[in-house]
Amino acid sequence: MIKQSQIDASIIIPTLGRLDxxxxxxxxxxxxxxxxxxxxxxxxxxxxxxxxxxxxxFPIIKPIFISTKSAVSARNAGLxxxxxxxxxxxxxxxxxxxxxWLDRITFQLKNPKISLVTGSVFGxxxxxxxxxxxxxxxxxxxxILEPIGNPEASxxxxxxxxxxxxFAAKKNQLDLVGGFNEIFTSPSLYEEIELSLRIKQRLxxxxxYEASAGVFHDQxxxxxxxxLNQLPATNYVISQRKQLYKxxxxxxxxxxxxIISYYIFRGVVKLYKHIFSxxxx
Numbered sequence: 001m002i003k004q005s006q007i008d009a010s011i012i013i014p015t016l017g018r019l020d021x022x023x024x025x026x027x028x029x030x031x032x033x034x035x036x037x038x039x040x041x042x043x044x045x046x047x048x049x050x051x052x053x054x055x056x057x058f059p060i061i062k063p064i065f066i067s068t069k070s071a072v073s074a075r076n077a078g079l080x081x082x083x084x085x086x087x088x089x090x091x092x093x094x095x096x097x098x099x100x101w102l103d104r105i106t107f108q109l110k111n112p113k114i115s116l117v118t119g120s121v122f123g124x125x126x127x128x129x130x131x132x133x134x135x136x137x138x139x140x141x142x143x144i145l146e147p148i149g150n151p152e153a154s155x156x157x158x159x160x161x162x163x164x165x166x167f168a169a170k171k172n173q174l175d176l177v178g179g180f181n182e183i184f185t186s187p188s189l190y191e192e193i194e195l196s197l198r199i200k201q202r203l204x205x206x207x208x209y210e211a212s213a214g215v216f217h218d219q220x221x222x223x224x225x226x227x228l229n230q231l232p233a234t235n236y237v238i239s240q241r242k243q244l245y246k247x248x249x250x251x252x253x254x255x256x257x258x259i260i261s262y263y264i265f266r267g268v269v270k271l272y273k274h275i276f277s278x279x280x281x
Contacts, residue, residue, distance in 0.1 A: 009036045009086040009106055009168070012078030014071045016044040019051060021218075022092045026061050033099050037084045038062055042074040070186045071164075076179045082171060091165030094121065094215040104213035105168045115205035116169050116196060118162035119213030121151040137209050138163060144262045145193060145244065152214075159209040164192035166215045169199075177202055181247060189237065190244040197248055238262075 011029060015022045022041060029039055039061045043049035049065040056063060066077045075089060086106045090096075098104065101119070108117045118138055124130070129141075129148035137153040140146065140160040147161060177199050184191040196207055245258045 005033065006035045006037060007086070007102055007106055008084050009088050009102060010078070010082035010084035010171075011036045011039045011088045011090055011102070012042065012075060012082060013040070013090050013092055014042045014044070014074030014078070015048070015092040016069060016071075016074075017048075018092050019048045023052065023055060025090075025092060025095060026056070026058070028095055030058055030060070031099060032096065032102050034103055035060070036088070036102055038082070040064060040078045040081055042066060042078050044069045044074055070182070070188065072180045072182050072184055072186075072188045072191050076182065079171070079174055079179045085171060086168055087171050087174060088168045089164065089166075090215070091217070093218045094165045095218065097122070097214045097216055098212070101213055101215070104210055105166070108208045108210060109168060109170055111208075113206055114208045115173050115199050115203055116162050116167060116207045117210050117213070118159065118167040118207065119209075119215060120153065120211050121163050121166055122214055122216045123219065124151050124217045125219055137211075138207075140193065141265075143258055144265050145197075145258075146262075146265060147193065153209070154211050156209055156211045159207050161193045161196040162207060165217065166213070167192070173199065173203060173205075183243060183247060184240065189240045194244055194247055 013022065013025065026039060026041065041052065041061065041063045043052065043063060043065045046065060049063060052063050062081070064077060064081055066074060079087060086109055088102065088105055096102075105117055105119050108114050120137065129146055131148060131150055134150045135153045135155045136157070136159070137149040137151050138147060138159040138161050139149045141148055149159075151163065180191050181194055181198075184194070199205065200207065241262055242259055245255045249255050249258070
């Protein structure tokens with residue numbers, strides 16, 4: 001039964017190696033107004049799961065455990081467990097800025113033409129394709145599908161992809177397309193892009209960027225599937241990029257063109273960085 005002060009939404013939070021952080025986040029989410037139907041925290045470490053059970057005092061918070069250490073698998077586990085009409089995916093190091101964040105991140109889902117809504121992300125250091133002076137967010141460069149824009153943009157509107165740590169979807173539509181593609185291994189890099197394009201192609205719907213549904217990304221040095229001091233190697237990034245193209249497209253020629261274009265793009269970016277560094281010296 002959904003109360004008047006609730007939204008029929010399930011918040012899903014994958015977590016690994018950040019027990020203190022996820023406890024703080026869960027306490028913060030309790031104050032959301034309107035409140036969600038449930039908050040599902042997907043643990044990937046058994047000791048953290050048991051320790052959370054000891055301190056959790058809120059029936060609305062439902063911790064579950066999976067043995068696979070994968071953010072993609074954790075999101076799918078949350079999808080299978082969720083009871084809400086809407087699903088809101090939140091990273092364990094992302095904290096909603098406004099108390100009515102849940103209303104803001106789900107409101108546009110009432111539009112039948114919109115299937116995914118992503119919110120702004122503040123404090124996101126080192127994100128690829130970030131253009132601070134640009135007032136659009138989560139766009140994709142043609143052919144190579146490289147995300148560009150300003151995750152703190154103040155202008156709402158249609159975009160190309162979601163930010164994996166702050167977005168909402170309709171549960172029935174995610175179920176229809178099979179959820180996240182678990183072919184993307186850990187650390188996962190492009191599963192949200194693949195999901196966004198797949199759901200747009202299959203259901204002929206759109207993605208909306210809601211600037212007012214912001215979170216603060218408290219980028220952590222430890223925990224999760226990535227370590228800021230041990231970023232994924234170039235070969236791994238390229239292998240995941242190839243997987244993205246192979247998953248979305250069937251033509252070998254089209255896949256090859258996209259891969260070659262991506263290599264050229266990386267080369268241009270690398271050259272630009274060298275030139276810019278030389279100028280600053």
